Amino acid sequence: MKVLMDKTISPLSWLMLFFAVALSYNFFHVDPAHGKSYCERLYDSARKDYYSLLESERKQRFHDSWEKVIGKFDDLVDRYPECSRAPDALFNMGVLYQKLYRKSWLRGDLTKALESFRKVAESYPKNSLADDALFAAAGILEEMGDKEEAYEVYSSIRSSYSKGDMAKKAGRKLTELADYAPRQEPVETVAVTGDKVNISDIKYWSNPDYTRVVVYGSGKMAFSENQLKKDPVTGKPPRLYVDIMGAAIPRSLCETIPIADGLLLQARVAQYNTTTVRLVLDIDSMKDHRVFSMENPSRLVIDVMGEGGKYADDQPAMETAESSEPLPLAQQFGLSVQKIVLDPGHGGRDPGAVGPNGLKEKDVTLALALRLKPILEERGYQILMTRQADVYVGLEERTAMANDNGADLFISIHTNASRSRKARGVETYFLGVAKTREASETAMLENAISQQALSDLEKILLDLTRTSNLKQSSVLAESIQDSLYAGLSESFGDVRNLGVKQASFYVLIGARMPSVLVETSFISNPGEEKLLSRKDYRDTVSQSLLNGIIKFVRALSSASGPRP
Numbered sequence: 397m398k399v400l401m402d403k404t405i406s407p408l409s410w411l412m413l414f415f416a417v418a419l420s421y422n423f424f425h426v427d428p429a430h431g432k433s434y435c436e437r438l439y440d441s442a443r444k445d446y447y448s449l450l451e452s453e454r455k456q457r458f459h460d461s462w463e464k465v466i467g468k469f470d471d472l473v474d475r476y477p478e479c480s481r482a483p484d485a486l487f488n489m490g491v492l493y494q495k496l497y498r499k500s501w502l503r504g505d506l507t508k509a510l511e512s513f514r515k516v517a518e519s520y521p522k523n524s525l526a527d528d529a530l531f532a533a534a535g536i537l538e539e540m541g542d543k544e545e546a547y548e549v550y551s552s553i554r555s556s557y558s559k560g561d562m563a564k565k566a567g568r569k570l571t572e573l574a575d576y577a578p579r580q581e582p583v584e585t586v587a588v589t590g591d592k593v594n595i596s597d598i599k600y601w602s603n604p605d606y607t608r609v610v611v612y613g614s615g616k617m618a619f620s621e622n623q624l625k626k627d628p629v630t631g632k633p634p635r636l637y638v639d640i641m642g643a644a645i646p647r648s649l650c651e652t653i654p655i656a657d658g659l660l661l662q663a664r665v666a667q668y669n670t671t672t673v674r675l676v677l678d679i680d681s682m683k684d685h686r687v688f689s690m691e692n693p694s695r696l697v698i699d700v701m702g703e704g705g706k707y708a709d710d711q712p713a714m715e716t717a718e719s720s721e722p723l724p725l726a727q728q729f730g731l732s733v734q735k736i737v738l739d740p741g742h743g744g745r746d747p748g749a750v751g752p753n754g755l756k757e758k759d760v761t762l763a764l765a766l767r768l769k770p771i772l773e774e775r776g777y778q779i780l781m782t783r784q785a786d787v788y789v790g791l792e793e794r795t796a797m798a799n800d801n802g803a804d805l806f807i808s809i810h811t812n813a814s815r816s817r818k819a820r821g822v823e824t825y826f827l828g829v830a831k832t833r834e835a836s837e838t839a840m841l842e843n844a845i846s847q848q849a850l851s852d853l854e855k856i857l858l859d860l861t862r863t864s865n866l867k868q869s870s871v872l873a874e875s876i877q878d879s880l881y882a883g884l885s886e887s888f889g890d891v892r893n894l895g896v897k898q899a900s901f902y903v904l905i906g907a908r909m910p911s912v913l914v915e916t917s918f919i920s921n922p923g924e925e926k927l928l929s930r931k932d933y934r935d936t937v938s939q940s941l942l943n944g945i946i947k948f949v950r951a952l953s954s955a956s957g958p959r960p
């Protein structure tokens with residue numbers, strides 16, 4: 397997903413504007429004889445919190461700190477809509493959401509900034525801030541890529557506030573955006589350079605707080621996204637639509653896909669014009685969303701996040717792996733792990749890494765999982781496999797399968813690879829932003845994506861960390877890593893312990909249970925490649941994974957038992 401920086405209004409000018417607003421009110425609206433109204437006191441208190449937030453880098457890291465200040469302004473607007481401070485409060489909400497967006501990169505924050513600015517103009521059209529608010533709203537629309545809509549807002553500033561200080565600026569913007577002026581004639585078809593992308597399939601996966609829609613195509617897809625508000629006239633629900641440029645879709649796929657999972661009502665896809673395929677998602681409720689493209693195979697992923705995540709309210713979205721994470725439900729209720737998903741990496745047309753002597757990662761991972769399955773079953777666990785044969789399974793399908801089946805643990809099994817043939821050892825990952833170049837390279841390899849796509853993915857992570865059981869995942873990773881290292885060094889001598897690390901593995905994103913990815917040795921190292929092909933080595937790896945899982949489950953059960 398592309399995030400465009402808005403260069404037209406710097407944070408500094410916002411700040412100056414804010415001070416100007418604040419100052420003008422001190423001059424004109426305070427009546428010293430009667431003291432301040434309750435509304436004004438609320439405003440002062442909110443403004444004080446605003447300053448203190450701006451001064452504290454630490455506070456700014458938490459979504460909550462922003463929400464609190466915004467909440468105060470919002471409360472004022474709610475309770476005293478007629479108060480002279482209400483438009484200022486609303487305007488400040490817009491500024492705050494916009495600043496917050498620069499930290500969180502959550503699309504929802506920018507949308508809220510837009511809504512706040514729009515509301516200033518809608519509710520207080522005669523206020524002196526109305527045209528400033530519209531100008532800010534138009535800037536956000538531009539940033540969101542909706543230049544046509546931005547054009548309309550700029551032109552409404554010029555017509556409705558022709559004498560205001562924003563009219564001239566709006567005029568300049570209209571010249572700049574002339575290409576986006578509403579057209580009289582239907583749009584002519586544009587010749588597409590290069591090959592058309594053929595859309596081949598659309599799938600979705602539902603979860604209580606998270607829905608993923610994936611559009612598969614024959615090549616890399618260029619896209620733009622847009623949101624539409626609920627239409628009060630036609631009663632149409634709010635919509636999110638994604639235009640895929642230079643694409644074609646067969647008629648057989650052009651149908652309405654009912655979803656009705658509380659987040660999305662349905663998905664519709666059709667050939668919008670000769671060069672564009674449009675996917676429309678009718679929204680029931682949505683807190684945030686991301687659209688991004690992935691390769692191998694080419695696909696467009698639309699992740700929609702809901703309001704009601706299990707831990708949605710008490711987790712700061714921007715902090716990762718905090719120790720204050722609530723216990724997973726299983727532990728809260730004293731239940732233990734029952735269902736485990738084993739995920740043999742790669743498969744089918746995706747061989748994974750290939751060793752110098754031709755050993756394929758996909759074959760090793762499957763062999764390891766097939767060994768681990770029966771010995772876990774002997775212990776009474778129910779085991780689900782994301783694949784049981786040499787077949788291709790998409791990364792998103794693997795996580796979705798674990799979520800759909802309500803699994804308690806998710807273990808993704810891989811073999812490592814490095815450009816250096818000397819690299820060797822075992823390491824275990826859980827989800828997070830990579831802290832070293834090596835970790836980031838491993839994630840790029842496993843995700844089959846570029847550096848840019850990886851950094852986009854890391855932004856998505858910020859949305860999802862609160863539901864991904866990071867603390868438990870890190871404990872599981874430690875347990876597995878310890879056992880794997882201990883087991884292999886006992887039987888095979890000198891093994892390098894690379895430890896537990898974090899990186900953004902796509903296959904772990906969105907998993908709603910403790911989940912880890914194990915790199916069981918380097919297939920790129922000739923010595924370890926040879927070991928990985930041996931039956932006794934595979935047995936030891938599987939046995940060690942079993943030990944690690946059991947150790948984790950025991951610790952979990954004892955932690956959830958009765959306490960003195």
Ligand SMILES: [Zn+2]
Nearest residue numbers: 741748810811
């Ligand atoms: Zn792999």
